Amino acid sequence: MxxxxxxxxxxxxxxxxxxxxxxxxxxxxxxxxxxxxxxxxxxxxxxxxxxxxxxxxxxxxxxxxxxxxxxxxxxxxxxxxxxxxxxxxxxxxxxxxxxxxxxxxxxxxxxxxxxxxxxxxxxxxxxxxxxxxxxxxxxxxxxxxxxxxxxxxxxxxxxxxVDLDVFTAERANVLNTAHPIFLYVGRVAVEKNVEAFLQLDLPGSKWVVGDGPALAGLKARYPSASYLGVLKQPDLAKVYASADVFVFPSRTDTFGLVLLEALASGLPVAAYPVTGPIDVLGDSPAGVMHEDLREACLEALRIDRVTARAHAEKFSxxxxxxxxxxxxxxxxxxxxxxxxxxxxxxxxxxxxxxxxxxxxxx
CATH class of the missing domain: 3.40.50.2000 (Glycogen Phosphorylase B;)
Incomplete structure (x- = not known):
């Protein structure tokens, strides 16, 4: 056809x-x-x-x-x-x-x-x-x-x-900051609610990967976080595999492909209980959804990476x-x-x- x-x-x-x-x-x-x-x-x-x-x-x-x-x-x-x-x-x-x-x-x-x-x-x-x-x-x-x-x-x-051959559960070490490492990947725009992540009081360090109209302002307000631009998939996969929790602060996404990429990389997810995370995670133990995003981040640290990968393998x-x-x-x-x-x-x-x-x- x-x-x-x-x-x-x-x-x-x-x-x-x-x-x-x-x-x-x-x-x-x-x-x-x-x-x-x-x-x-x-x-x-x-x-x-x-x-x-x-x-x-x-x-x-x-x-x-x-x-x-x-x-x-x-x-x-x-x-x-x-x-x-x-x-x-x-x-x-x-x-x-x-x-x-x-x-x-x-x-x-x-x-x-x-x-x-x-x-x-x-x-x-x-x-x-x-x-x-x-x-x-x-x-x-x-x-x-x-x-x-x-x-x-x-x-x-x-x-x-999700491409399960590109995003794998094999660990990497390309992020040179203190663990636990909390990671956001995606457009840096007001509708993505990235600031809700950056303002959290969390141990370890925070990373933001991506670009967008809100990036300059967030860098100025949250200089203690680390920022990377847009990455090609092989490099992005290494970043996922170097982090400890993937934080998804958006309340408006319809699905969120980055959720699947993170899970395929063995990265547990912390998110609000809204459309997108609900549809990807369902009742899976591969992530934590909570209206208190900080609590979700801390609870997600307890999730085994094998559990996250197993959930991603349901998608092709x-x-x-x-x-x-x-x-x-x-x-x-x-x-x-x-x-x-x-x-x-x-x-x-x-x-x-x-x-x-x-x-x-x-």
Whole structure:
């Protein structure tokens, strides 16, 4: 099957959405499918206000139309609600093409935290955007419930995975500060609530890995903590394996891939009992969820690293990608975009894919 995924979230961003889409593409291609990612790298862009690492594509309508026509997808997935997602949605609606969408992050909560815009206003936009989709993929049952409460009732579950070969339980020693080492990994932004971690009175030392608009202010207010920028996965894996507890202070994340990365590295989790940690940890003894984040951190120190790793091994990218594939809505042959100038490589590749692989997308 030829699958086109349209996303406004892409490199140089380093976040869960980008990692999810990269991993999904890798797994789908390993199954024999052809995946084309339409990203802001192909467009002129401007930085998003207050979040310059996010690039917003300028006037993408014509090129999005040309790219869809040229690729001739057999399934169209719109991953984000930005300029590219809007252009792809407009194309699909105009041509009567079925498509799926995804809800990766708590977008209304982030907008409220940054700009004070009421949740109801943003959810109204989301109802409009996702309404025509044949399915809206969300990462957890709790998020599906939230969407349903705000009038988006056609949600389906698309879980996440972790690369168990990159993130392993083998210990490392690349953080040269006192133990116990408490670690945060992720975007450093107001909605991530990193300050709730940094202000805790904890023994040992604290580390923050990542970048974002709140980083400079946090460095100035909490100079005793140690800070690293964005790391590539092999280096990040060593950092996880050098720490003692992974602290996840966010109250708004829908899933939190970093939770799985930490657990796969044998790192127990301390978090608030909110969406994200609840869906990843469940009733597992691999972490501690408590409204007193300090207490959660101290209790997590007692958890064996083997327990954390064992819980992470329940998640795989192959299973998550098979779930994604099953939710796609293939375009009818009569409705699929046709362009005589389209490259034939993707078409030839699709013809060689196994019948079972093609059927798995039905």
């Amino acid at each position: 030829r699958v086109m995924i349209v996303t406004d979230a892409w490199e140089p961003q380093v976040n869960g959405v980008v990692r999810t889409l990269k991993s999904t593409r890798r797994e789908l291609e390993a199954m024999g499918h052809t995946v084309d990612l339409l990203t802001p790298l192909e467009f002129r862009t401007v930085p998003c206000p207050t979040y310059p690492e996010i690039r917003l594509s300028l006037l993408p309508t014509a090129k999005v139309r040309a790219r869809i026509d040229a690729f001739r997808p057999e399934a169209l997935h719109i991953a984000t609600e930005g300029p590219l997602g809007l252009a792809a949605r407009r194309y699909a609606m105009r041509h009567g093409l079925p498509f799926t969408t995804a809800y990766h992050t708590r977008f209304p909560e982030y907008v409220q935290a940054r700009f004070g815009i009421p949740l109801a206003w943003t959810y109204r936009f989301l109802r409009w955007f996702h309404g025509p989709a044949r399915a809206v993929m969300a990462p957890t049952p709790v998020v599906l419930h939230d969407l349903h409460q705000y009038g988006i009732s056609h949600g389906v579950l698309w879980t996440r995975g 990218w192959r299973a998550a990608s098979e779930q994604f594939l099953a939710h796609l809505r293939p375009l009818p042959a009569s409705a699929a975009p046709q362009d005589s100038t389209a490259p034939t490589a993707a078409h030839d590749h699709a013809k060689t894919a196994s019948p079972a692989a093609v059927r798995s997308g039905d």
